[in-house]
Amino acid sequence: MRDFLSEYTSESADLMGFFARPAKAVFTATPKTAAWDAGFVEALAEYNSRIGGRPLFMGDEAVIITGQQPGLFTGPLYTIYKAITAILLARRVHDRFGARCVPVFWVASDDHDFEEVRTAHVLSKAHEILALTYTPEENVGGLPMYRVPLNGPLHSLIDQLASSTAGSEFRDEIALFLHESLDASDSLADWFARILARLFRETPLIVFSPHLSQARTLAMPVIEREIRDPLVSTMLLNDAGRRLREMDFHQQIVKGETECNFFLEMNGLRRKVIFENEHYTLPEEPMTYSTDDLVEMLHASPERFTANVALRCIVQQHLFPVAAYVAGPGEIAYWAQLKPLFRHFGEEMPVVYPRARCTLTNPKCRQIVEQLQITPEEAAGPVEPLIERALRSSGPSPAQEVVQRNRSSAVAGIHALADELDPLSPTAAAMTRKLEEHTGAELDRIERAIVRADEEHADAIRKQVLRVCATLFPMRKPQERVLNVFSFLFEHGWGLMPRLIKELDIESFDVKEIEL
Numbered sequence: 001m002r003d004f005l006s007e008y009t010s011e012s013a014d015l016m017g018f019f020a021r022p023a024k025a026v027f028t029a030t031p032k033t034a035a036w037d038a039g040f041v042e043a044l045a046e047y048n049s050r051i052g053g054r055p056l057f058m059g060d061e062a063v064i065i066t067g068q069q070p071g072l073f074t075g076p077l078y079t080i081y082k083a084i085t086a087i088l089l090a091r092r093v094h095d096r097f098g099a100r101c102v103p104v105f106w107v108a109s110d111d112h113d114f115e116e117v118r119t120a121h122v123l124s125k126a127h128e129i130l131a132l133t134y135t136p137e138e139n140v141g142g143l144p145m146y147r148v149p150l151n152g153p154l155h156s157l158i159d160q161l162a163s164s165t166a167g168s169e170f171r172d173e174i175a176l177f178l179h180e181s182l183d184a185s186d187s188l189a190d191w192f193a194r195i196l197a198r199l200f201r202e203t204p205l206i207v208f209s210p211h212l213s214q215a216r217t218l219a220m221p222v223i224e225r226e227i228r229d230p231l232v233s234t235m236l237l238n239d240a241g242r243r244l245r246e247m248d249f250h251q252q253i254v255k256g257e258t259e260c261n262f263f264l265e266m267n268g269l270r271r272k273v274i275f276e277n278e279h280y281t282l283p284e285e286p287m288t289y290s291t292d293d294l295v296e297m298l299h300a301s302p303e304r305f306t307a308n309v310a311l312r313c314i315v316q317q318h319l320f321p322v323a324a325y326v327a328g329p330g331e332i333a334y335w336a337q338l339k340p341l342f343r344h345f346g347e348e349m350p351v352v353y354p355r356a357r358c359t360l361t362n363p364k365c366r367q368i369v370e371q372l373q374i375t376p377e378e379a380a381g382p383v384e385p386l387i388e389r390a391l392r393s394s395g396p397s398p399a400q401e402v403v404q405r406n407r408s409s410a411v412a413g414i415h416a417l418a419d420e421l422d423p424l425s426p427t428a429a430a431m432t433r434k435l436e437e438h439t440g441a442e443l444d445r446i447e448r449a450i451v452r453a454d455e456e457h458a459d460a461i462r463k464q465v466l467r468v469c470a471t472l473f474p475m476r477k478p479q480e481r482v483l484n485v486f487s488f489l490f491e492h493g494w495g496l497m498p499r500l501i502k503e504l505d506i507e508s509f510d511v512k513e514i515e516l
Contacts, residue, residue: 002248004336005329009354009509014247018240018336020349024507026089030097031062031323032348040319043214048207051190052181053197056204057102064090065316066326066355067106070145070192071117072134073161073178074199077480078328078355081504083196084497085326085355087203088506093323102204104320105196109146109189109209110263110306112270117145117188121474123487124164127467129474132157134188142269142284144306145189146211154182161486170493174486199485199497210315216302219315223305225345226262227294230275233261233341237310240337252334253310261311264294265304313338317347324351356504357511359479360488365471366515368464380473387465391451391458399450407443414439478511492516 007015011022041059048055066082068075086103093101111117119133137152162175177198185191193207210219226233234255241251255261260273264282271282280289289297298305307315313335316322327335335352342349359376361369368374372390379386418432452458474482489496496516503514 001250004249004333005354005509007249008332015249015336018244018339019352020339020342021351023351023353023509026093026324026351026353027096030099031093031101032321033060033062033099034321035060036320037214037218040214040218043212044206044208047209047212048197051194051197051207052201053205053207054201055206057206058100061100061102061321062093062323063102063104063320064093064324064326064353065104065106065320065322065350067108067316069108069111069113069117070189071120072132072157072188073120073122073484073486074192074195075117075120075484077358077360077483077485080199080485080497080500081358081480082326082328082355083200083205084501084504085353085506087200087205087501088356088504089324089326089353090204092506101323102206104206104208106312106316107189107193107196107207107209108312109187109193109211110144110270110312112142112144112263114140114143114145114148120161120484120486121482122161122165122484123471123474125166127463127470129470129482130160130164132161142271144211144265144270145192146187146209147268148188150182150185150188150191155179158182162490165487166491168491168493171490174490174493199494202498203501210306210312211303213303215319216305218319219305219307220298220302222311222315222318222345223262223298223302223307224295226260226311227280227291227298229344230260230280230291231258232344233311234259236340236344237261237337240340244336249336250333251337252330253337261308263306263308265306270306309334310338310341314341314345314347317342317350318345322350324353326353326355328355354509356506357478357480357509358500358504359472359511359513361471361513361515363515365468368468369472372461372464372468374465374468376472379469380476380478383465383469386469387462388448388451390461390465392447400447403443403447403450410443411436411440488516 009023016022036059045055064086066086068079068082071079074080083105086105090101090103093099119131122130122132124130134154134157135152136149138149140148158175158178162171181194181198182191185194189209193209197207234257237253237255241253245251258274258276260275262273263270264273265271266282266285266287271284273280273282280294281287332352332354339349372393374386414432414436418429418436421429421432472479500514505512
């Protein structure tokens with residue numbers, strides 16, 4: 001299977017046809033600007049003011065946009081890197097062309113996969129991975145995130161988060177903000193937006209949530225086109241996916257032949273819609289609609305209709321003059337299926353720009369890595385072999401030195417014995433060579449036992465290795481896909497964001513290491 005991100009960033013010829021332009025084309029042409037809808041601009045400014053943001057936009061700028069589901073405490077670090085990439089890319093575009101350009105973060109408040117966002121993982125003071133999981137007092141299955149209530153143990157989770165992670169003089173101020181913003185929020189999506197607004201308060205980042213009524217109204221033409229042309233988008237998505245599979249790429253979006261690309265809210269729950277036998281049905285509800293029924297419902301209650309992952313990209317372009325979308329590796333792969341949809345809806349496909357990738361470390365972690373000579377690839381692998389090697393390389397004990405000093409002579413003596421027996425007794429020689437192999441293995445076992453006999457030393461080495469692995473590759477995954485930003489925020493304060501903005505390199509698509 002071909003690696004999509006590396007092929008995309010290297011601009012592989014056969015892959016580029018699936019996109020409007022390569023990523024770095026954003027630096028080669030002045031972005032198009034257009035006036036945003038006046039009512040939409042007013043609503044967006046009011047929304048950002050309400051959540052604590054700084055609405056500094058005029059409503060006629062080009063847009064660099066990114067987005068993510070509203071995860072607990074903002075979810076994994078890559079959410080933060082997406083926002084920073086959008087901020088820096090908008091700045092670079094403005095500096096290069098003099099064109100007004102603003103960064104926008106699309107909070108996917110319509111998303112209803114609560115299981116995916118309910119847990120935040122943080123690095124504890126003991127350098128262990130702590131999972132904080134939100135369990136509401138009521139069933140929230142099927143609810144979009146802008147309807148998921150905030151109750152149950154959330155204030156306790158904040159206290160646990162603050163007390164479990166490395167802290168500093170910033171701890172109380174940040175914990176207080178989390179408590180106060182939680183009390184001021186009316187949903188999980190709203191709380192996510194408020195935290196995001198605070199993190200990037202000193203930047204021009206605009207926070208946007210698609211459940212705003214003005215956005216729902218403006219998105220109606222896209223939804224109506226989807227209703228009146230049932231399954232055309234599905235066919236186009238699957239056809240592009242098939243072509244990618246034939247090129248040995250993974251197909252990210254797989255749609256059933258009768259599945260539509262929008263959802264319908266019923267009693268507050270987000271429901272899948274299918275089209276078959278010339279009617280729309282909801283598999284989870286005893287409901288059947290004609291095309292005219294759904295169009296009439298759309299015009300009466302646009303707030304009930306939401307786009308899926310593919311159609312959202314079309315709505316996004318319909319709402320904003322988007323010059324580039326900042327995407328993670330998986331998102332770039334599904335964007336490869338969207339070019340025919342943009343053509344179908346008459347919208348211009350933006351540049352798809354890879355988000356910055358980063359690993360945060362610290363002087364102690366760097367010291368351990370250098371001392372134990374651990375590579376990133378090893379830190380991502382099984383821990384026990386790494387601990388064993390670290391124990392071996394950390395300096396032999398006297399008993400270990402004795403084994404090492406006598407190993408070669410012991411094995412060499414058995415080897416010489418086998419050589420002498422070869423012309424006299426081949427059977428005995430063969431048995432002796434097996435003894436030679438067994439002796440090497442037994443000496444390894446003896447050496448391991450000696451190494452582990454120094455329990456205090458072994459425990460210290462084990463903790464060092466586990467610390468490195470938990471920091472750099474928690475749960476054997478890239479740090480940015482697991483750890484939450486509050487793992488580092490309580491220790492480094494709100495100033496962590498300006499520092500990351502300063503040090504992240506958005507024009508390199510390699511993983512950057514930043515030492516805090």
